[in-house]
Amino acid sequence: MHELAATESLLELVLKHAREHQAQKVLRVAIRKGELNDYVDETIRWLFDTLSAETIAAGAELEFEPLPIVFSCRKCGRKFHVQRQFFEAQCDGCGSVEVELIGGREFYLDTMDIE
């Protein structure tokens, strides 16, 4: 369950920023997650609920916004999306396989609602 370390990092980050903004309470946490990540949203939610129980982030709502898998073609410069279940590292413009993965690995804390 690799979500545990990720959720610990997430909570640490949330509390750090909450302190910096002198928040009394964290109400909502928005996370952006590249589609190549194998983290399960529901697992992160219940881990966060458990780990945050005694903190000002207790009860905060977690929102996950998926970010697409994006390649950039080194041959023709085209940027293109692929779906995880039809993953293919080949340019849909010129057919080249000289492509670079530029999106899909992201996992970051985007915004927080605090009071």
Added chain:
Amino acid sequence: MSEIKTVRIMEKISGANDVIAAENQERLQQADVGMLNLMSSPGAGKTTLLERTFEQLAGKSIRAAVIEGDVETSHDAERLQRFGIPLVQINAPTCYLSAPMISRALDQLDLAQLDLIFIENIGNLICPAGAKTGEDAKVMLLSATEGHEKPLKYPRMFVECQALIINKIDLIPYTNFDLQQAEANARKINPALKIFRVSSTTGEGIEDWVEYLTTVL
């Protein structure tokens, strides 16, 4: 009632792991030591591959060490002890080896006396894929008995690896494993993947793999 405000953070989660991974990499570069992160399902043959590898390395002047990750027991480490190589055992109820774990393992090794470190990660195709440790390359082992569709099922693992070893090729006649299809599937995910066909039992393909090791040094 106090006012609710939205604050923009835009900060990477698990950034701490990546910071320590970068420190590990820096440390290894300064000591001129290469590190490979070996990953696979449980039972794909990581330890047997390392046994064959060390037999070959004995004839070359490459001084290697192993960081051995296991949930329980030191069976794998004991199999490697006969080579007299430095070996650090990490026993942890974890699904992958993180950069901090590797950092503590590096503390136990005399880097000045080494050229190459193998991380034998926990057998798992999901969790180790996204975690940096400070390695020079991620290498994945896929055994013929696991099936040729694995790359399509676990894309992240194949995306992150620089090399793929297809192991247990001696067993292919007894399975429905399609070697060409396995390679095509892997290249569909990662066209730049270096692929080795290996049998750690018969020794087939080991030489090419060991040759590759000299290129990461």
